Structures are given as structure tokens and as C-alpha cells.
Amino acid sequence: MSLRDLLIRVSEVFEPEGKASSDLPGQALLLGVKERQDLPWPQGCTALGYGGQGNASRTPWIGVFDPTINEKPGEGLYLAYIYRSDLRAVTLTLQQGITSLTDTYGKGARLHRYLTAQAEKLRGALHPTLADKWRDELDLLVETKYWRARSYEKANVAARRYELASMPSDEALAEDLKEGVQLLRDAAAADRLLFQVPRSSEPALEYPKHDHGGDDNLGGFQPRSSRGYSVVIKGGTADRRQEHEALLARFALHARACEYEASNRGVHPRDLVLRHRKHPGQDWLVEAKTVLPGREYLAGREAVGQLFEYCHVHYTLRGKPTPHLIALFTHDIGDYADYLETLGIASIWERPDGWGGSSLAADWRLTT
Known part of the structure; x- marks a missing residue:
């Protein structure tokens, strides 16, 4: 049975009323997912189906798990094909586990606020293009009394919805699932980097308090999510996107894949310091900047000023070896990268398919 056939078949035979009995065809189909060998789950992933416990679920689902991240739908992060209550649509969603949170947050508004806030933070750490x-x-079209389904809605980090009457091909579903697994792994890494204690094998990111960057026009402002926000500064109000922390988290993971260690523990106000086991005693100093359309030069100027200042204050005056300098950007800065190269500063920017950069960045094997 193909994935497309399975998703359609469940919608045709599932019984949303009554008991969750394995004698019923819809329940049996979902329970059998775990043992099936003919479904195209990405390498290393497992799956299981859920049609309810005791009573049938209004919103049955098929979960897809990466065992290196999580194998329990009640906690952690996972993917799930969750059916709308009318069984006319199914959504592949990156989910946060909810059951483990109910003792702390209950099953209502407090839980929903927590899930929504966490989803926003995780969403901001995902690769923007993807x-x-x-x-x-x-939207599962359920009444308020169905607390679990309502919590699924709030726990959603990213989603692709399919109408059962116009399901895409198996090839398209497989490609979407592959993307979903990448999002799952990125979100899990961000979850550990941003909200939990990092594993010993992962880059250690520790985001500073509201005084990051020293005394400047932002005063005590502290961003709280990856959504757009406004800050009042001398001379007016500027709209900004809090992409800075998310960019650093993604780049730290990329640097780790390139065999660097990434840390900002004890390096405040510097954004990030890279080190490489083959070059003991050598730092790569990273300053990250959000690039506004048409104002690439402003991001470049700010990066130059801060990199040189931090190099002088934190290295030269302390008699430490001069670090390599990296300006990290959310977007390509065009010809300005050539100028930075003349100053000995490498430029790196995020692309839809990876990381671009100047010749220095390529020499350091930090581009893809």
C-alpha cells in the first residue's frame, strides 16, 4: 500500500463515533501502521497510528518519529498526519508533544499559551525558505470540549494540508515528508540550543540578557519571539525582524557540521566564537547582522565596526592571538562582500540551499 492510498483509505473507513476497537476497520488500519514494511518512511524513521483510547478520536493521526529525537507522541517533537474532524483533509504537521505538559499547564488556556509561544520560537529557528x-x-474543526485536538492546533510548528479529494502524488507526498523530517531535525536542534541544556556533542549557545550589545539606543529592549516587532529609538520607530538569534542557531549547527565548535558562553557582547580542533588557540569571531532590502551596506558597516572593536578590546588589548573575522548575514550582500574581503573579513550568508560566502569563507570550508 502506498502512503497516498493509506491516507485516503483511513479517511474512508475510520469510524469517529463509538469505541476505539481493533475490530473496526479504521482502527485496525491505524494500529497496523507500526508493523508495515511497505510505507516510504524516511531512513531511520518509524511510524505509528492512533485512533483513540477508549473512545474513538475525533482527529485520528499517523505519527512519524526520528528515534534520535523522540519516540513518544506525548512529549518532545514529532511529525504527524492529523485528520480534520470531517475526514475531508489531513495535515502533515510538525508537532510538540502535549500529554507530558498537562500536569504543569493543565488542558486549557495556560497550555495553549505555552504551546503557541514555543511554536513561535521554534518556527523562527527554521530555515526561512523551507x-x-x-x-x-x-484547523481541525473541533469544539472546545475536545481539549486534545484543540491543543494539537496550538502545538503546530509547521504544516502542509492536503484535501483528500485532491491528494497529491506519492512522489509529492514523499518529497513533503522528506522536508518535514528536515524541519523536525532543525526544530529539535533549536529546541536543545535555545531552550534546554545542549548535549556535549552540540554547539553551546547561550543567549545574553537584555544588555546585549552594550549601551545603545535600544536601551533595555529584549526581543521575545521570532515574529516581527517594533522598537522605539531616537529619531523614530523602526520595524525590525528578530532573525538574529535564529540565524545564529542555524549557523552554529552548520559550523558544527563543518567540524567547528561554536560557542557564545562567556564571550558577551560578541555574538559567536568558532574554534577548530586542527587549529588550537585560533578563534573565528562571528558578528551576525540582519540585512534589510536595499541596505546591505548598512549591515556591512555595522559588522565591520563591531568586529574591529571586539578584536581590539577582547584580543589585542589582552595579548591574545588575532582572531579570524566573519560577518554573518541573513541574505547575500552582493558586491559589499568584496569590500569586506579587502579588510580581512569573510562574509557568509544564508541561501535557500545552504550557505554562501566570500573566498575567505570558502577557504575556511564554511560555505556549501
């Missing part, structure tokens, strides 16, 4: 393709709404 995340933009996964912005479908998860």
Missing part, C-alpha cells in the same frame, strides 16, 4: 512553504493552518 518554513515559508509550511505555513498552512491546522
